[in-house]
Amino acid sequence: MDLEEFRGALDSWLDAHADQLAPEEGAHASLDGDMAQLSKVKRLAYDAGWMRWGWPERVGGLGGSPLLRGYLGEALTTRGLVEPGIYSMTEVLAPTMIDHADPALAAEMVPRLLRGDETWCQGFSEPGTGSNLAALGCRATRVRSGAGEVWRVDGQKVWTSLAQYAQRCVLLVRTGTVEEAHRGISALFVDMDSPGVTVRPIGTMHGRPEFCEVFFDEVEVPGERMLGRPGDGWAVAMDLLPYERSTALWHRGAFLQRRMDDLLAAADADALGAEAVGRVLVDLFALRARSRATMRRLDAGERLGPETSVDKILLAGCEQQVFDLAADALGGRIALGDDDESARWRADHLYSRAATIYGGSAEIQRNIVARRLLDLGADT
Numbered sequence: 191m192d193l194e195e196f197r198g199a200l201d202s203w204l205d206a207h208a209d210q211l212a213p214e215e216g217a218h219a220s221l222d223g224d225m226a227q228l229s230k231v232k233r234l235a236y237d238a239g240w241m242r243w244g245w246p247e248r249v250g251g252l253g254g255s256p257l258l259r260g261y262l263g264e265a266l267t268t269r270g271l272v273e274p275g276i277y278s279m280t281e282v283l284a285p286t287m288i289d290h291a292d293p294a295l296a297a298e299m300v301p302r303l304l305r306g307d308e309t310w311c312q313g314f315s316e317p318g319t320g321s322n323l324a325a326l327g328c329r330a331t332r333v334r335s336g337a338g339e340v341w342r343v344d345g346q347k348v349w350t351s352l353a354q355y356a357q358r359c360v361l362l363v364r365t366g367t368v369e370e371a372h373r374g375i376s377a378l379f380v381d382m383d384s385p386g387v388t389v390r391p392i393g394t395m396h397g398r399p400e401f402c403e404v405f406f407d408e409v410e411v412p413g414e415r416m417l418g419r420p421g422d423g424w425a426v427a428m429d430l431l432p433y434e435r436s437t438a439l440w441h442r443g444a445f446l447q448r449r450m451d452d453l454l455a456a457a458d459a460d461a462l463g464a465e466a467v468g469r470v471l472v473d474l475f476a477l478r479a480r481s482r483a484t485m486r487r488l489d490a491g492e493r494l495g496p497e498t499s500v501d502k503i504l505l506a507g508c509e510q511q512v513f514d515l516a517a518d519a520l521g522g523r524i525a526l527g528d529d530d531e532s533a534r535w536r537a538d539h540l541y542s543r544a545a546t547i548y549g550g551s552a553e554i555q556r557n558i559v560a561r562r563l564l565d566l567g568a569d570t
Contacts (some may be wrong), residue, residue: 191243196258198239199429200265211235211271214367219530221398225355226271231271232280235262244531250301256437260485263441267448274445275400276352278438280514283310285361288428290417291379299379311356311382313347321554323362323427324372327356328406330363332413339413341365341378343406344388353389353402356382360430361406362423375423376440379415386410396540428444434549436484436498439505446512446524449538450474453512456531457519467517470511477504479492496562499555506552509545 191199202212211231217223228382229397235241241420244259245251266272284303288298302308317327328345335524343363353359366374379450382389386409417426450470454462480501486550517524546552560566 191254191258193255193257193261196243196254197261199349200262203238203240204265204269204271206282206353207234207238211269213271213410216530218270218273218534221400223451224276225352226373228272228276229306229309230268235266236305245284245304246288248293249296250304251285255489257485259448260437260440264444264566265541267352267441270448274442274514277365277394277441278351279310279312280304281285281438282430282434283312285433286426287379288340288416288542290377290422290426292414295379295414302357308357309352309355309552310358310360311350311353311402311404312430312510313359313361313380314351315347315349320432324424325368325377326362326364326370328361328363330365330411332365340410341413341416343378343380343409343411345406347373347404347406348401349392350404351400353382353404354399358382360417360424362427365423366422373421373422375427376410376420377417377423377426378415379425380409384409386412390495390555395543397539398537398541410567418518420511430497431550432496435483435502435555436494437488437553438522439477439501442505443481443508445472446508447474447478449516450512452518453519457516461472461519462505462515466515469510470515473504473511477501478509480504496558499550499558502549503555503559506545506555509542513542 211234213227214223217227232241239252240262242252243254243262243516244256247253249455259281266277267274275502280303283490284300291299303310314323316326316328320326327348328343330341330343332340332527333340341363343361347361347364350359359382361378361380363376363378364374368374388405388407390403392401392403393399430547454467473486482499482500484494516535520535523532524539527533527536562567
C-alpha cells in the first residue's frame with residue numbers, strides 16, 4: 191500500500207470509528223487515563239491492521255514503508271486520540287528489538303507492543319552519570335542457577351519513562367570493567383515483574399509522574415534475553431537514540447501544530463502578536479519538514495545517525511516557543527485557571543521546560559552536531 195492510499199483509507203477508518211476511539215471524559219487529565227487510552231487505540235488500530243503497516247512481516251507486521259507508521263502516529267496525534275510522548279515509545283523500542291533481539295524473541299514480543307498489550311521502558315540513565323552514558327554502573331554478572339545460565343543484575347536506573355506501567359525493559363548494563371567504558375556495556379531485555387525489581391515513580395511539576403527510579407537487586411535475566419552479544423550494548427544504544435531523536439518526533443511535531451492551532455483559536459490576535467506567531471509557525475514548518483525528510487531517508491533504507499540531533503534541536507526549540515507564546519497570551523488563565531483546558535495548557539507549558547533535556551540535552555545535541563557533522567573537534 192502506498193502512502194496516499196494508506197492516508198485516505200486510514201482517515202476514512204478513523205472517521206467511521208471516531209466514537210470507539212474517542213477518549214473517555216477526563217482521560218487526558220491523568221497519566222493513568224492517557225495510558226488506558228493509548229492501549230485502547232493501539233488495540234483497535236492493530237486489530238484493524240493499521241498498527242501493523244510499516245513493520246516487517248517477521249514480527250507480525252504487514253510490511254510497507256515506514257512512512258505508513260509515521261502517518262498513523264501523525265493522524266492519531268492530530269485528532270487528539272493519543273498523547274505523543276507515550277506513543278513514541280513504540281517507535282523508539284520496536285526497531286531496537288527487531289534489529290538486535292533473537293528473531294524468535296522479536297517475533298514473540300513486538301506484536302504485544304504494537305497492539306498495546308504491553309508497555310516497554312528504556313533503562314539507560316543512572317544517578318550521578320549525567321549525560322555520560324558510557325559511565326553507567328548497573329552491573330550484570332553471568333552466573334549459573336536452577337534456571338540455567340542467567341545474567342544477575344544489580345544497580346539503579348533513573349528517569350525511566352513509564353516504568354511503573356511496563357512489562358519489559360530494554361536495559362543497558364555493565365558486563366565488562368569500568369575502564370572499558372562503552373566497550374564493556376551490554377543490553378538485556380528484562381521482565382519488569384522479575385523478583386528484585388523495584389519501581390518508584392518520581393513526582394513532576396506538571397503533575398504526571400511519568401519518570402521513575404528503578405532498582406535491580408540480584409535480578410536474574412535468562413541468557414537468551416541479551417540483545418546481541420556481550421559488549422554490544424553501546425551499538426544497541428547508538429541504534430536506538432537516533433529513533434528517539436527523530437522518527438519519534440514526527441507525531442510530536444503534529445501535536446505542536448495542533449496546540450498552536452488551539453492557541454490561535456483561544457487567544458486574542460493582538461495578545462499573540464503577528465510577528466511572534468509568524469516566527470513560531472515558520473519554525474514549526476522547519477521542524478515538520480525536517481522530520482519528513484528524515485522519514486524519507488528511513489524509507490530509502492538509509493541508516494539514521496548523528497544528523498538526527500538536528501531534528502531534536504528543532505523540536506526542543508519549537509516546543510518551548512509554542513508554550514511560551516501560550517503563556518504570554520493566556521497569562522493568568524494558565525497560572526490560575528481551574529478548568530480542564532487551563533490545566534491542560536499549564537501542564538503542557540511546564541512539560542515544555544523538559545524539551546531541552548529529555549532524549550539528550552540541548553548541549554549534548556549541539557556538541558554532536560559540532561563534532562560529528564561539522565568536524566569542529568573530536569568526541570571526548
